[in-house]
Amino acid sequence: MGHNHSHDHSHSHIHSDLKGRNLLISIVLNILITVSQVIGGLISGSLSLLSDALHNFSDVISLVVSYIANRLAKKEASIHRTFGYKRAEILAAFVNASALIVVAILLINAAIHRFSDPKHIQSGLVIWLSVFGIIMNGLSVLLLKKDAKSNLNMKSAYLHLLTDMMASVAVLIGGIFMELYQVFWVDSVLTLVIALYLIYMGYDLLKDSTKMLMLFTPDNIPIHKIVEEVNQFESIQNVHHVHVWQLNEREIHFEAHIDFNEDIAISKFDEVLHEIEALLLEKYDINHVNIQPEFSKDDNKDMIVQD
Known part of the structure; x- marks a missing residue:
């Protein structure tokens, strides 16, 4: 069965190279932030600065995973990998979201312990390093913003950087408060806020990537309605054994068995098939259709069948 899909390969290649380059620059920037904040956090005694460093370290890991996934996604399909590495970016998004939540739990635990044992903090160092973090993360966010709108993996990397920039802003405000008023419990409060925000941002991403990995039907695909519309075709008696899944952000697949009213020719x-493909593409953005034609076949006619 054929598909009519046209792609501007030269444009997508240039765009993908730019995307990879931007990721690589962001990785270098975040390594600089992490190293400076770990050293500064240990010297100043600031848990919020160390938590920001830990968050940045998770950024480095997630960006490296995203970069590798971005490179793998461009590899051609083969006999042993008929889909190529098209799902690498979804897997990367899942790993990144999981890392966000794990880091958040570690931060909450550390902040709770610090509440019972507050320490004096060199707030001047906290202020300068948080400003450095804001600038570096701000540059990374700008580099990835465009690609984050159309790619789940890039969105996960973008969210990591955006939350870390906001965390650095919070640490800066906390540093100013500590410098002016000597209220060091602010450090633990900020750590808790950063951690809770990490969980909030990571949850949706984890949920979306899990749905794709589990081959769940995309939320915007109404299977019952699609089956009703295809059943309206004059030559079709029944649509059954339906599967709909999202391979990645660009490909939605529809698979079904269709009973015909009569024993038609392949040309018919x-x-x-062409009409069904056009209907599914125009109304539901389903761009890969696989239909098994049948006539008087004795099999399960349920719409959804557990294989």
Whole structure:
């Protein structure tokens, strides 16, 4: 069965190279932030600065995973990998979201312990290093913003950087408060706020990537309605054994068995198939259709069948 899909390969190659380059620059920037904040956090005694460093370290890991996934996604399909590495970016998004939540739990635990044992903090160092973090993360956010709108993996990397920039802003405000008023419990409060925000941002991303990995039907695909519409075709008696899944952000697959009213020629089936493909693409953005034609076949006619 054929598909009519046109792609501007030269444009997508240039865009993908730019995307990879931007990720690589962001990785270098975040390594600089992490190293400076770890040293500064240990010297100043600031848990919020160390938590920001830990968050940045998770950024480095997630960006490296995203970079590798971005490179793998461009590899051609083969006999042993018929889909190529198209799902690498979804897997990367899942790993990144999981890392956000794990880091958040570690931060909450550390902040709770610090509440019972507050320490004096060199707030001047906290202020300068948080400003440095804001500038570096701000540059990274700008580099990835465009690609984050159309790619789940890039969105996960973008969210990591955006939350870390906001965390650095919070640490800066906390540093100013500590410098002016000597209220060092602010450090633990900020750590808790950063951690809770990490969980909030990571949850949706974890949920979306899990749905794709589990091949769940995309939320915007109404299977019952699609089956009703395809059943309206004059030559079709029944649509059953339906599967709909999202391979990655660009590909939604539809698979079904279709009973025909009569024993039609292959050329006639191709005409009907073309009409079904057009319907699914125009109304539901389903761009890969696989239909198994049947006539008087004795099999399960339920719409959804557990394989």
